[in-house]
Amino acid sequence: MASKRRNMFIDFQMGYYNSYAFDLNYFLTSSVRPEIRDEDYGPLLQEYHTSLTWHLKRFRYAGDNVPSLEDVKEEVKKKSLYSLILTTMMLSFVFAEPEDAPDMEELLKEFEKSNDVRIDPKPMLGKRYTRAAKSVIGLCQRQGTFDRL
Numbered sequence: 001m002a003s004k005r006r007n008m009f010i011d012f013q014m015g016y017y018n019s020y021a022f023d024l025n026y027f028l029t030s031s032v033r034p035e036i037r038d039e040d041y042g043p044l045l046q047e048y049h050t051s052l053t054w055h056l057k058r059f060r061y062a063g064d065n066v067p068s069l070e071d072v073k074e075e076v077k078k079k080s081l082y083s084l085i086l087t088t089m090m091l092s093f094v095f096a097e098p099e100d101a102p103d104m105e106e107l108l109k110e111f112e113k114s115n116d117v118r119i120d121p122k123p124m125l126g127k128r129y130t131r132a133a134k135s136v137i138g139l140c141q142r143q144g145t146f147d148r149l
Contacts, residue, residue: 021079024048024072029083030094034135041139045072080145087136095132096123 028037028044037044049069056066067075093102100122107119123129140146 019075019079020052020067021072021075022082024076025079025083026086028076029086029136030090034132037139038135045069045076048072077143077145080140080143081148083136084140084145087133091132091136092123092129095126095128097126097128100126 024045028041032044046069049067049072052072053066093104096102100120102120102123110116110118124133
């Protein structure tokens with residue numbers, strides 16, 4: 001992997017009960033630099049699985065449905081459409097060049113007035129977004145996401 005630093009995160013903003021693959025796809029899409037995701041996707045999934053199984057043992061999880069690494073890979077692949085949706089709906093804001101970033105307060109005001117928001121496509125034309133989008137689209141192609149639509 002590109003870095004030996006140990007990172008941990010907790011994300012409480014979207015609490016729901018569903019497949020872990022949604023959170024994992026969300027993290028890998030929104031928080032990992034495209035070049036790291038492209039180069040180290042397999043090792044990132046391996047590290048997730050290693051950490052998951054270590055923590056389950058540490059907290060004495062007694063269930064019998066701990067996913068194998070292959071289960072994790074397959075589940076993330078099945079839910080890969082979520083990464084594509086995130087890319088089109090959210091990453092344009094995340095990766096917008098500072099001068100092209102939309103003013104979120106103005107967007108909310110506009111929505112409150114008319115329940116309609118016109119979003120400037122300029123952030124989607126920037127180099128940072130384009131690089132991130134190409135990375136996710138390439139990953140989705142390799143995972144067969146488009147074949148399942």
